[in-house]
Each structure stands twice: as structure tokens, then as C-alpha cells.
Amino acid sequence: MNKRATEASRLWPDAGNSQIPYWIYSDPDIFDKEMERIFCGSSWAYVGLAAELPEPGSFLTTNIGDRPVVICRNREGDLRGFVNRCAHRGVKFCRHRSGQTNRFTCPYHQWTYDLNGDLKGVPFMRGVNGQGGMPADFDPAANGLQQLKVIAHNGVLFASFDLDMTDFTSYLGESNRYYFERVFDGRELRLLGHSRQLIRGNWKLMFENIKDPYHASLLHVFLVTFGLFRADQQAQVKMDASGGHGLLISRKGEQKASEATQDIANLREDFKLKDPRLLDPVKEFKDSATVVMQTLWPNLIIQQQSNTIAMRQVQPRDPSSFILAWTFFGYADDDEAMTTRRLRQANLMSASGLVSCDDSEVIKLAQDGINSDVDGHALLEMGGRDTEDTEHMVTETAIRAFYKHYRAVMEL
């Protein structure tokens, strides 16, 4: 259900980043502007892992915002990206999730592009028997596919519609670069598989959710029960200078009741796993953090919870739905036991996740509630009203920082 807000109500509340107006979750005009400015503007959007494009001619298809794109390696092995839309009549020409090819041919009239996205073939361009064909001044070189800028940073692929986009490391900022390279330290990655959810909520609710440590210590009874995330653990919330990227960093605690758990209505501190192999984490990173959830503007969540590591790519579809595309991976030098451990711990995540299922469910419930009050607003005052980094979890500061950046980009 989409609702247009009246012009009068389209002013952002005076309270600023601690009050989020509900019309930004349902208004189709806002959605279109988000696609243009946020996803197709000056940003680096996650598009895949280098491990998914192993050799020249490898390609994958994905979405940046609601725009379909193709990412590939050309004959020289260099990364290329373009919009998955034929220059002739707009057909989404590539229909496979991934594969290997020498060229891309549109099925409609067989216009053919090479791996750089350049138009190389137009059937009957000079006509048949001297009749028809394209005008003499038609220039194939000026009718290639719309280009993207594509880069790889330690095995992770990002693309931008802005061909003059700033370099990726300065885009990340210092603290986000440190945590990004904590997981992606240059080691070769091993792809473990994908899963995708069509979640019936606005895409921003997903980022709010991951940037919100307050909910994690309450909604996720499973996490709290097993001490994987608790309000009384040593933790940090960090943002980059813009506020668009964020980090939640925490450490595993004990399975016990405390002041931090007494407010949780349905805590099950007596829940002991009958098969403890499900949660058998081993330390694998250089620092003491056991969970780091990193959100990179505009479309990526990097999840490291114990030994389950995954990319969660946010692909908005319309104002009230998005696809959450999960890519699970490990490292090429993982032994058998570590791979099995990652596969077991994946039970916590994605569509049937013992933890993340709570999120996809609550996001739908949030959208159901928000849709009924376009003039209302959400309240984000936990931990104050500013957007500073914190050393605790009882805060919504990272969501406020996200909206600080969002409002700057959207001019709202």
C-alpha cells in the first residue's frame, strides 16, 4: 500500500533526527527520489564478491536500488558494470543470475554487446536487399549500455552510477575501513551460498534495525539467552563522519540473569541446547569483538556474529517492500570443521534464522502500523537526541546518524 503525503505534512518534524516522519516509508515520490539520489547517485553500492566472478567472461546480475545491473569481467579480466537494459528498446537482456559468456545478446532483436558493454552488432543495420536498416548516421559507438564504475576492495565488489565517484577507502572513513578490513583482509573468500527474502517493509526499516542495539538485547531472546548479545556487555556504536555508515561492536557474555535481562519479558535462561554443536564459536579475528554489524551506505550490511559471516544486500522494490539478499561465505583456507561450524551457525540467520527471523517479522509489523498513519512520526530518543558515538548499547544514535545523512542527500 502506497500513500502520498499531502504537501503540507511533508515538512520534517522540528525535532530533527530524533523524529522520523512516517510519510518517508510509503510515499512513491520519496521512493523515486531515493532511487535517484541515494542508489544511483554518489555512492558505492555493494554488488557481489570477487569469488563470484572467478575468470574473464564471468558475470552476475543484481540490483542497485530498483535498477537491474550486470557486473562482469572482460577478456582482460577487468571488472565492468552496466545497466541490464538494452539500448534499443529497454529490454532487461540478461536473464541469468550468474554465468560465463563472451558477449551479451538481447533476445528481442539480437543487439549484441561485448564484455565492456559496447554495442558490437545490430542485425540488418544496413537493411536487406538495399531496403530498410538504420539511418546512415547511426553510430553504434554512441549506443552502448549505460556504464557503471566498478571496483574491488579485498575481494568485495562495489559499483557506482557516478563515474567520477571518490575512491572507496576515503568513502569508508577510518574506523569503518578498519572493521571492513578486519573481515576482508585480502584472504581469498569461499562462497558458501545465497538466500533471499522478500520482506514487506520499507528498505530503511532494515537499516534502522541493524543500527539499533536497543532492540537486539530485547527482541532477540535467543541471542540474549545464550549471551551472544546483551545490554550489559562491553560495546561500541561508531559512525563515519557523514553518519551513513555505522558499526555495532560487541562481545560475547555469559548465560545468566542480570539487571540487563530483567526487563525482557520472555527470557529463557533455563534453555540449554540439546545439541550444543549449534553454538560452538571459536575466536578467529584479531580483536576481542565477537559480533560486528557494519552498515555501509547505501545498500550493505556486513554481518560477523561468532563464525557466521555474510553480506546482506538491501534491494528496494517499492516503498513497502525490499529484497534482502544474503551471501554467506568463509575463507578459502578454512578447514572442514570451520566450514561446518559456519554452516551450523547460519541457522541463526536469514529467512529461518533463530535470530534474524525476528527482524523480518517485526519489519513487516512496523510497515503495517506505519501505513495507517502517514502524518505520524517515529520517536528515536533512546540515548539522547544527538548522533555521537557511544560505548554502550542502550541507544538509537546510529539510526539518528543515518537520518542525518539521509536528510542531507535527500534535502529533506
Next chain:
Amino acid sequence: MSASRAELFYELYDFYARYTEALDDGPLERWPEFFSEDCMYQIIPRDNYDRDLPVAIMRCESRDMIRDRVTAVNETMMYEPRYLRHHTTDIRIEETPGPDITVRANFSVIETLPDELPRILMSGRYLDRIVRSDDLGLQFKEKLCVFDSVLVPNSIVFPV
């Protein structure tokens, strides 16, 4: 089909019917009883399965792990209430050496949420290995639920 084979087929048909009945009508505590102690249960996207990518959306490596998931669904997870209806069709016994019974079947699951019409949650095929014991009858030693494509609507709370 020989008489003993027809008997086995009928027995399997009844076993699958009781399995889906346990899932659809509950209680969920009945679900683990259809599995052997050392079982393997997985719900895996077809896109992963066909490419030998091992990640599943649900993976239980023993009956105890299945029981842990039952406890989580009943006690710790938050989700909208819903009804599921499983349909198992085209049950076929595969010729394989050894005492285990290898079965392939198609499944589809229809989900009904409050205030919404029923919708198809998932469709796919079962690739199952079943064992027989004197006291417990038939049990799944391996149940692999391969669902078509990779995209699911919102969440998969209950087993398939």
C-alpha cells in the same frame, strides 16, 4: 509393482501423510519424532543445491538439533501467528543398494496469515532417506527439502 512393493508404497504414503499432519496441525513437538537420532535435515535453495553451494536456510544435524529448533520456535522467536498446509505429491521410491529407503517427492506449502488470503510459501522436492526399525517403524535418516529458486516471502518460521 510386486505385492511387497505396493505395500511399502502404501506404508510410505501413510508415513508422509502423518508427517504433514504433524506439521500442519501440531503440536510442533511431534516433528522430531519422525527422525532418527543421527539424522540430517535441511531446507536448501535449489540455486545453491544445483551449484554445490552448501548453505541451507535450516540445517539440523541431529534429532536433538531439531528439538532445539522446536524450543526456539516455541519459546524465543517472535513471529506473526500463521497456519501452514503441506502437500506432498508424486512420491517415488528410488532403486538404491542397501537397506535404506530412498524417496523423492514434490512438496508445496501454503501459508495463511491473519487477515490475509492463503498464499504459496514454497514449492520444491524432497530427497529423503528413510530407515526402518522394529520398535519405531519408519524414520527419516536424511530429509533434504530443496525449494525452487532462492527467494522466500518474508520468513520461514516452521519446518517443511
